[in-house]
Amino acid sequence: xxxGAIEAGGTKFVCAxxxxxxxxxxxxxxxxxxxEETMAQVFTxxxxxxxxxxxxxxxxxxxxxxxxxxxxxxxNTPKLxxxxxxxxGAMKAHFDIPFYFTTDVNVAAYGEYKxxxxxxxxxxxxxxxxxxxxxSYIQKGKFLQGYSHPEMGHILLRPDERDHGFEGVCPxxxxxxxxxxxxxxxxxxxxxxxxxxxxxxxxxEIEANYIAQACVNATLILRPDIIIFGGxxxxxxQLFPQxxxxxxxxxxxxxxxPEITGYIKHVALGxxxxxxGALMLAKKVVNEK
Amino acid sequence: xxxGAIEAGGTKFVCAxxxxxxxxxxxxxxxxxxxEETMAQVFTxxxxxxxxxxxxxxxxxxxxxxxxxxxxxxxNTPKLxxxxxxxxGAMKAHFDIPFYFTTDVNVAAYGEYKxxxxxxxxxxxxxxxxxxxxxSYIQKGKFLQGYSHPEMGHILLRPDERDHGFEGVCPxxxxxxxxxxxxxxxxxxxxxxxxxxxxxxxxxEIEANYIAQACVNATLILRPDIIIFGGxxxxxxQLFPQxxxxxxxxxxxxxxxPEITGYIKHVALGxxxxxxGALMLAKKVVNEK
Ligand SMILES: Nc1ncnc2c1ncn2[C@@H]1O[C@H](COP(=O)(O)OP(=O)(O)O)[C@@H](O)[C@H]1O
Ligand SMILES: Nc1ncnc2c1ncn2[C@@H]1O[C@H](COP(=O)(O)OP(=O)(O)O)[C@@H](O)[C@H]1O
Ligand SMILES: [Zn+2]
Ligand SMILES: [Zn+2]
Numbered sequence: 001x002x003x004g005a006i007e008a009g010g011t012k013f014v015c016a017x018x019x020x021x022x023x024x025x026x027x028x029x030x031x032x033x034x035x036e037e038t039m040a041q042v043f044t045x046x047x048x049x050x051x052x053x054x055x056x057x058x059x060x061x062x063x064x065x066x067x068x069x070x071x072x073x074x075x076n077t078p079k080l081x082x083x084x085x086x087x088x089g090a091m092k093a094h095f096d097i098p099f100y101f102t103t104d105v106n107v108a109a110y111g112e113y114k115x116x117x118x119x120x121x122x123x124x125x126x127x128x129x130x131x132x133x134x135x136s137y138i139q140k141g142k143f144l145q146g147y148s149h150p151e152m153g154h155i156l157l158r159p160d161e162r163d164h165g166f167e168g169v170c171p172x173x174x175x176x177x178x179x180x181x182x183x184x185x186x187x188x189x190x191x192x193x194x195x196x197x198x199x200x201x202x203x204x205e206i207e208a209n210y211i212a213q214a215c216v217n218a219t220l221i222l223r224p225d226i227i228i229f230g231g232x233x234x235x236x237x238q239l240f241p242q243x244x245x246x247x248x249x250x251x252x253x254x255x256x257x258p259e260i261t262g263y264i265k266h267v268a269l270g271x272x273x274x275x276x277g278a279l280m281l282a283k284k285v286v287n288e289k
Numbered sequence: 290x291x292x293g294a295i296e297a298g299g300t301k302f303v304c305a306x307x308x309x310x311x312x313x314x315x316x317x318x319x320x321x322x323x324x325e326e327t328m329a330q331v332f333t334x335x336x337x338x339x340x341x342x343x344x345x346x347x348x349x350x351x352x353x354x355x356x357x358x359x360x361x362x363x364x365n366t367p368k369l370x371x372x373x374x375x376x377x378g379a380m381k382a383h384f385d386i387p388f389y390f391t392t393d394v395n396v397a398a399y400g401e402y403k404x405x406x407x408x409x410x411x412x413x414x415x416x417x418x419x420x421x422x423x424x425s426y427i428q429k430g431k432f433l434q435g436y437s438h439p440e441m442g443h444i445l446l447r448p449d450e451r452d453h454g455f456e457g458v459c460p461x462x463x464x465x466x467x468x469x470x471x472x473x474x475x476x477x478x479x480x481x482x483x484x485x486x487x488x489x490x491x492x493x494e495i496e497a498n499y500i501a502q503a504c505v506n507a508t509l510i511l512r513p514d515i516i517i518f519g520g521x522x523x524x525x526x527q528l529f530p531q532x533x534x535x536x537x538x539x540x541x542x543x544x545x546x547p548e549i550t551g552y553i554k555h556v557a558l559g560x561x562x563x564x565x566g567a568l569m570l571a572k573k574v575v576n577e578k
Contacts, residue, residue: 122435123435123436137510139433139435144428144511144512145512146411146412146428146511146512146513146514147412147512147513147514147545147546147547148512148544148545149512150509150510150511150512151509151512151543151544152509152510153509154509154543155505155506155509155510156446156447156502156505156506156539157445157447158445158446158447158448159447172541172542172543173539173541173543213445216444216445217444217445217506217510218510220439220440220441220442220443220444221426221439221441221444221506221507221510221511222433222435222439222510223433223434223435223436223437223438223439223440224435224436225435225436250445250462252461252462253461254440254443254461254462255437255440256436256437257436258436
């Protein structure tokens with residue numbers, strides 16, 4: 001059996017093929033331009049590398065409501081060429097195989113769940129803090145999904161007093177989690193990129209406060225077995241002990257949680273999480289047929 | 290078939306019996322004193338009213354982890370006589386029938402889900418704002434449950450500027466949701482009970498802000514189909530339009546949600562929700578045998 005994966009990001013698409021043990025046999029990437037151009041490359045890729053199922057993780061917003069007419073579409077993205085693009089429909093028109101269609105964040109979370117930092121846990125919360133803040137919750141193998149999929153990156157947090165005067169950069173909410181803590185918010189404060197700021201800079205304590213608040217609220221609402229962080233900003237690994245300490249202080253022993261250093265953790269798969277997860281979801285969809 | 294229900298509250302216990310259409314045929318209540326005294330009354334009640342299964346909603350904290358040794362216990366409650374009391378074990382020692390054991394908040398949520406404001410919805414979030422703030426999330430018929438059950442009442446919110454100087458009353462967190470918005474927090478601010486404050490008092494706008502923040506964060510994290518509010522404080526029904534307006538403003542159209550007046554709603558069953566839900570859970574446990 002051959003499995004396929006598409007990681008469809010806002011700047012690049014990655015396509016890959018593996019055997020049924022998720023050993024990647026081929027991988028290719030191309031820039032995200034227009035659907036005509038980029039999707040033509042996807043179709044050619046899988047014509048040249050035939051597979052039995054494909055897992056797709058797409059940039060969004062996407063429609064994941066199976067009852068809706070636009071299931072599998074990229075909906076109202078600022079990337080206008082892709083707005084209301086029927087991604088899953090286009091794939092189905094070219095390949096008569098099963099697909100698993102979800103968000104880019106969900107495929108990465110699934111990779112970490114099955115083969116990364118979340119391996120062996122039942123319920124995982126995955127956050128990515130990069131250009132934006134994305135999140136995914138997997139409960140006993142299934143993505144949390146209600147009226148639509150979660151968008152936890154925009155939860156409202158308490159401004160840190162030491163951050164007084166910073167209004168946040170989210171065009172919707174100003175100082176929501178993403179507006180305060182994602183890469184562009186850091187850049188706005190300093191006029192330079194996060195990786196140019198010294199790891200000992202006191203700013204990282206403020207960043208840790210925001211991330212810890214998100215962990216406290218998600219812990220009280222979801223009670224995950226583990227919280228896993230990836231994304232560019234989390235490459236600042238000095239943040240982990242800071243977040244853990246701040247989380248313990250803020251939660252104030254109100255509820256139990258697993259041992260802290262095993263509870264709030266960095267991703268284990270790095271940039272491979274998305275492709276790994278997409279391949280695993282392709283496998284799942286074949287097995288469930 | 291006869292179904293039984295126990296609503297075990299911190300001040301009173303209610304026992305009830307119904308037929309399999311949840312028509313309540315008998316109901317009795319007694320004060321919550323010590324396990325010896327109160328539970329003796331429970332045993333007598335169900336000896337006199339034999340049933341085929343019992344649904345139990347208990348005050349907490351309770352252990353709901355089926356893998357844990359203390360599953361079905363009331364754990365570290367401030368009501369010392371009940372601390373580490375094996376509630377479910379005591380019931381099982383007296384009656385050889387199936388039980389469904391969960392929190393008092395979960396049974397009320399289940400009642401609203403099956404027969405109240407949540408009827409016909411797939412995923413409901415239920416909040417009670419009374420002496421404390423409790424919450425329950427039901428996803429396609431199942432309570433959300435991870436490492437343990439949610440404790441959403443203590444999520445961290447942004448203090449409202451108009452509420453400046455009020456530190457909150459939660460012994461753990463000060464100004465968490467419960468510490469800012471439950472009955473005792475209102476009483477602390479005014480020196481009188483919530484029901485003695487005029488419904489046109491500007492304070493209710495502040496209360497609505499906190500409740501709306503909780504709805505925004507829970508919407509982004511869970512994506513429920515409906516959010517249902519009960520509890521003493523929510524008898525201030527002027528709060529509903531205020532919360533709805535504040536929610537729309539804070540969420541700022543970032544994600545879709547159902548039509549607002551059908552999305553944030555008052556309970557439909559009132560004080561009957563708990564017993565109704567416990568009976569429905571007794572029925573569920575019989576049907577799943
Ligand atoms: N080592 C680093 N420390 C702090 N911030 C970083 C680091 N590396 C990347 N970033 C920031 O993370 C963001 C990019 O996030 P990333 O997860 O790599 O991509 P994306 O979110 O676009 O998929 C940028 O804002 C960048 O400045
Ligand atoms: N009509 C009302 N308006 C505002 N607050 C109220 C009202 N009725 C009760 N309360 C407050 O609600 C709290 C009791 O909540 P309730 O849900 O009735 O019980 P409990 O939470 O103890 O089970 C008390 O703090 C009380 O002051
Ligand atoms: Zn935002
Ligand atoms: Zn609290």
